[in-house]
Amino acid sequence: MSIRVQNIVKRFGAFVALDNVTLDFPSGELVGLLGPSGCGKTTLLRIIAGLEAPDSGQVFLDNHDASTADARERQVGFVFQHYALFRHMTVFDNVAFGLRVKPRRQRPGADEIRRRVQDLLSLVQLDCLADRYPAQLSGGQRQRIALARALAVEPRVLLLDEPFGALDAKVRKELRRWLRQLHNALHITSIFVTHDQEEALEVSDRVVLMNRGRVEQMGAPDQVYEHPATPFVYGFLGAVNLFHGRINGYQLQVGEENLPLAENGFQSGTEALGFVRPHELDIDTDLASRAGIEARVERVLALGAMARIELTGAMGEATCHYEVELPRERAAVLKLSAGQIVRLKPARIRLFASDSQSAEQAPYLPVEHMVGGYGENI
Amino acid sequence: MKSPRVLPGFPLALGYTLVYLALIVLIPLSAVFLKSATLSGEQFWAIISAPRVVSSYRISFGISLLAAAINTVFGLIFAWVLVRYRFPGRRIVDALVDLPFALPTAVAGIALTALYAGNGWLGQWLQLAGIQAAFTPLGILVALTFIGLPFVVRTVQPVLEDLDIELEEAAASLGADRWQTFLQVILPVLSPALLTGFALAFARAVGEYGSVIFIAGNVPLVSEITPLLIITKLEQYDYVGATAIAVVMLVFSFTLLFLINGLQIWTHRRHGRITG
């Protein structure tokens, strides 16, 4: 079943959680809602589920306006970040709950309920735990029970709020793969919220990037990663190096130095920001060269197949930090050592006008900050 | 258990605690049991099963049970309103719930009597309806409901405040209506607190003296509570008789206390919090 949200606005006091959001979620796809804490992604999910009412805007489920429908009537499966399992009920009773509270006419018989719950428990591979209480389960098991419980009422849509947020890294990875397989088997239109870009890119058919209550970009994972539409998306999906300069023909003038540009849609004299991914930078140890920008090696980290080099450069008064990723062999050839002065040569620069409205919001530098998690979301 | 004690003062603190507890509570309480041990079994039985005494049990325990039941129902509603609804004056109402704890029982006693007496603010209306509250068992019920009121409210309130809103949202998204959610999701979580509050209110009511004697009328066999009977026997210098009845009450209170403690430990072990 398809989902469409149209012109959704939601405020909490002075805080704008959703600012005129319009999105289409195609039928049968698994979509990841990705963004930093407070970007409004959970609020959007709760509005789709009917757990929160928008200040204005509409929610269409299967082209029917469901905006005024009660959460009970929407047939939406919702999986909560902290599972929200009923702790006084056994696993079996938890999963059976949605079937047992149906009006008498629609309620399946006891045998039918038993059969369906057993089927779901085997689907989530926990049939042996039917008589346990939630307190006796591990985090990953609880999450799977929460999912089974949501699936029991045969929802038309499955919504998952930070489904792996409370789990440790290893279980997270396992469950991620498992959720993907489950979706391939069931093909229910599903939306899940996450602040973890790796998770969103790995699991979803499609990614929606949100920031400050707005949609920044929607697309397939490789598309948004390779072709970020905004500086925010560029910064949010993976590490990035930033060059602040002025357009000068087919060159970006950074301080005293110039970086060549392959393409240029800007007029000369425009203030611009150049984005370069760490693997798109090369290092030149030949100081006689005038190409690239001068920088000083601070640290060389050779981990696995890639070597990561941290550098600093001077930009007027300020110091800026760069990060370069090279194949290990290449790094070995260069024989880099801390304190060495080198030149950085970008293979590709993505330009944004530096006065573009979202530029000041993008979490650019230092690079390290983009790699970690973002904490709890609203 | 065997880790070295880093912090000082353990022997002093524990020693003082035990000595003080023994001197103030344990040894004096044991006096009751030692004194009653001077009686033979038959004598003891004769005292505690005398008709006037038995009828006082019926009044004390029966009306206390009823008062605790009333408090359980209304205490739950009260706690619900205080936690879930915002209305002007909520803080004042919330603070005044503890009035029965803070108001001296004698003051409560004379106030309730004045209120429910034939010429009182409420008594005159009740009298019109043909109901006599003061100086009857109904008056005892009023007093015991008053003093037991905070127990259920105060045991249920924190549990209700802690109750994860997501549980109710989950129930709603699974199709449960509000009443089903209350019965199947909220009430089971609240029930240990309700039971604890009920037991605390019951225990307090059984031993209550000050607020009851003014309004009860204290007619033997009709509206005479057990604590009053102990006082009556003391005033007649019948120490042995008073002690025997006290033993019955103490055994009952201690049983209830250990049941309440057991209940709390049991619920804590069975359903630890699972969120987070």
Place this chain on the structure above:
Amino acid sequence: MSAHVAARWTTQTRRFEKNAATREPAWVKAALMTVALLFFGLFLLLPLATVFAEALRKGWQVYFAALAEPDARSAMVLTLLVAAIAVPLNLIFGLAAAWAIAKFDFRGKQLLTTLIDLPFSVSPVIAGLIYVLIFGAQGWFGPWLIENDIKMIFAVPGLVLATVFVTFPFVARELIPLMQAQGREEEEAAIVLGASGWKTFWYVTLPNIKWGLIYGVVLCNARAMGEFGAVSVVSGHIRGRTNTLPLHVEILYNEYQFAAAFAVASLLALLALLTLVIKSFVEWQGRQSMHTSQNISEVIQ
């Protein structure tokens, strides 16, 4: 970030009512509110109002005369005296018990905690009775006390003992859970930094339990000044000598001096109201500090 945190707080307090999924129908809400407020008015507000209405029924002059009367005065002094002895005793006990139970592990801790609560489940009448059995004329020490001309029962020491018994758990039961929740790390850090035991207690523990301590003391004091059943048994009702305020109320009431009885009762009711005000303030303080720390932790996240 702070705007977002603030927004979160305002939303959470009203979340149940705003959210269609967790909101009762309007008529259910109205019915529940009516029942609760009716119960509140009938059982709490009216009795309280009655005390003051009855006290002032014969005018302010009678009211003040009742309070100025010598027997009333001596009852006030005695009540203050008894509380001034009983409350500090139980305060020291509460601190010692909480220190032992919250900061150390030992066998029988659960039993000890239960035993401390014991006086709450004993009828006040029995609390008086036990001291009569020990110190009364026919009691264990009765003959010895008479021989040495020491009066315990029907005298101030008996009143103090009975009051100590009924207010025994108040401070301890406030402090034990509080100190257990706070753990031992701060004290251990202080000791490692070289502080003495007393300094650790004074500069680290005490500031942390300040509000809980005040809370316990206030409740303990209210009960100590208002206790009726237990002191009634050991007092002997000697006017001007062993009558506390609640006992004085009873005597006036039984002598049909209703206005005077309620005048003295209104003093105790004011004390109760003051107790509730302090209690609410302390709770509010506690909640404030909790909110602040939660806000900070959210901002850090």
